[in-house]
Amino acid sequence: MITLRTFYLLLLAAFLVQPAMSVPDHRAQTWKPQRMVGSAQLTMRQIAYVIRPESGSSVLDAAIEDFLNLMEARYGAKPLIVTTGVCKNALQFKMVADRRERGAFTILRARTRLIIQAADAEGWSNGLYAIMQEQMGARWYWAGALGFDWVEPSRRYLPNRPWREEPTFVQRRLHPTDSDFARRNRLNTAYSFNHNLAKVFTLDLFSTQPEVFSELRGRRRPPRGSGATDPQPDFTEPKAVEVASRAALDHFNAHPESTSYSLSINDNILFDTSERTKAAVSPIRYFRGRPNYTDLVFTFMNQVAERVFDQAGAWQTPAGEDRYLTALAYYWTEPSPSVPLHPRVMPVLTSDRAQWHDPSYRAEDKALIRAWAASGAERLATWDYYFGAPYIYPRQFNQWIAESLQYLAASGVDVFYSQLPSFWGLDGAKAWLAAELLWDAEQDAEQLLTEYYDTFFGAASLPMRHFYEIAEAHRNVHEGTAEWIKLYKDESGVALFTPEVLEQMRTRLDQSLALLADDTQRQARVEVVSEAFYLTELYAEYDRSRRELVDLCLSALKTPREVIESQLQAFRKAREAYRDYMETYLTNSDYAPDRRHVDRRQSNPEALALAVLQETSADAFESLCEDPGLTHLTYAQRDFLSPRMPNVNGWYLDYRPSEDFRVIASEWGGGAAGLRIEQADILSVFRTFPIRSEQTYELRIRAAWKISLDNRVHVHVNWLDMEGRSLSAEVPLRLPYGVRGRPVDIRLPLTAPAEANDVRIRVVVSRQYSGDYLDISELDFGSVNESMLPVK
Structure with a gap:
């Protein structure tokens, strides 16, 4: 890890090698001071003292420390801290009484003193960082030392007129984001609104x-x-x-x-x-x-x-x-109310505005924002989903960040929260761009991005911009119909990106590294991106090989045995390469996401492949199900929200009600039998079987399906001890995207671990889109007589 001392030495080095800044500051200013000819001008270099207020805070103390170190790096001298008295050439802080001015500040010059006036320590800190950014040219594009850079200061002299700024959004939170990055980019937390009724x-x-x-x-x-x-x-x-x-x-x-x-x-x-x-x-x-x-x-x-x-x-x-x-x-509770709200109820509008690539969703979402703005609430908040991890590819949507923030601000929304577990190399400018627009939504997002790429990547600005914009453009075109946090924690979401697109992106990284051969700092930044993207590439190959293996096994009658054996080995090799690199990457990279944000259970089709390679004879299998054909015994509604659902012998259905959701007889069963599932938000077909530990069992499914991007069908297996506690869990199969219009026979051999007493089997289908279906005409589970298996 880079120490704080090393960080500021790097700042000094960056300044010394770049005495003349070439990148202008394009950001819109809310203050327009004019130089008053004839009066003495106070420059930043002349600030010799900082008068620390007694009523400060840890946030202000950290901001002052940053200021002192930047002054030393920029001008070669660190101002002294004093706590009393009136000094010439001093920076001081003054409190105003109106606490409703939270986060805002006014900077005044009184001859040779510079005064930051605010209602709270947060406003003081914001004002101090404004000085560092606008007067000194400091930028914190990413967290850590590598994220810092200089741009040309917008003015040489401190303003003669009052310089006042107040944020567009009174709360500006990206969670979880490095605390230093948040403070330096004037992010904050003002209100609490997480799920809370369980505590009441x-x-x-x-x-x-x-x-x-x-x-x-x-x-x-x-x-x-x-x-x-x-x-x-x-x-x-x-x-x-x-x-x-x-x-x-x-x-x-x-x-x-x-x-x-x-x-x-x-x-x-x-x-x-x-x-x-x-x-x-x-x-x-x-x-x-x-x-x-x-x-x-x-x-x-x-x-x-x-x-x-x-x-x-x-x-x-x-x-x-x-x-x-x-x-x-x-x-x-996402739609707007038909009843007027009490003015002190603050609704928090939750929406994944990355989905604004879908024109229908975007128009609907804008109408929803307007409707909530007319609800009677004095203050509106929003909760967005800017992930970041757990997405393991560059989830880029800067266009929609800019458009949505500006629309929210214009509609009266001024409290912002988003989840953004940062994946710095893949996220790129997202966090910094959002922070800038949350402070001042009227800024030109295109100019901000130009500043970011030109400053942060220097000679590699163009290919690095292309790297991220290829990902953004491809996602906009191919992600399709909007859905709640689409592809979130979807193990096959990376299939959105074809090998050809990933290759184009890798080419841009290679070009960038070649252009920065003599620029070690910017080369190191591209290396951060390259290392993160290599994880994307390895994961894409791991998932592609897994989906190809499943497809070959489902077409086993048409696939030579040696082809399945070869693909099984390719899958194992790709999985090992991904796992090994992920461990190294998460352990050694300062810019990797937290393990908990990217490490998740993956489906493993090895059992499916082994079942195909070593087919179980009919005599070896003994069913534990009364009716594998799932004959409909009765029909009933669970409650007033639910459709009429079939009851079948032994298996249970749990589900989340949704519009047009239905479960009907299979098109491939015998009459009123089987389960055809359509328009499901999420549904689980489940059952618990008594079993013997360390014995072999087999799950058999006959099904047809149409599965589109983001629609998920998994088989979950949970082994339980005598007390009903989970010993181990596995996902032996995820059905692949695509259409299987005629039923496919699937056999999954399963071996009970030691001390297992029961097994819970679940077939889970979620996020079905229009036209998707899962048609199960047979569902069976039973034991396998190992003595009757073919000799390996």
């Missing part, structure tokens, strides 16, 4: 007021304290309003300076299914294929807000800052 509706509360919890399938489940799995409260229950109101007031009493309290729904769709909720949401309406529960949840929010603000008077902090109750407009 607790197990202790369940023991005394079970009626405030949702009724699911006729019963109320005790919560476990999980925002992912705990059901939502019963939003129609008046006592639930009382509970949430008390939680908010208790929070504000315990934290008087807090400006927000989150009552955002848990991260699931486990809403109450009682008659009262049915009446509240009927007639059922849909938005983007999902039930519309916005009015249910935001009517609840209005009722809580009336108690917290209108009745209890918790409108402001003691310092005079406005308070809000925040709520995610998320998934089933």
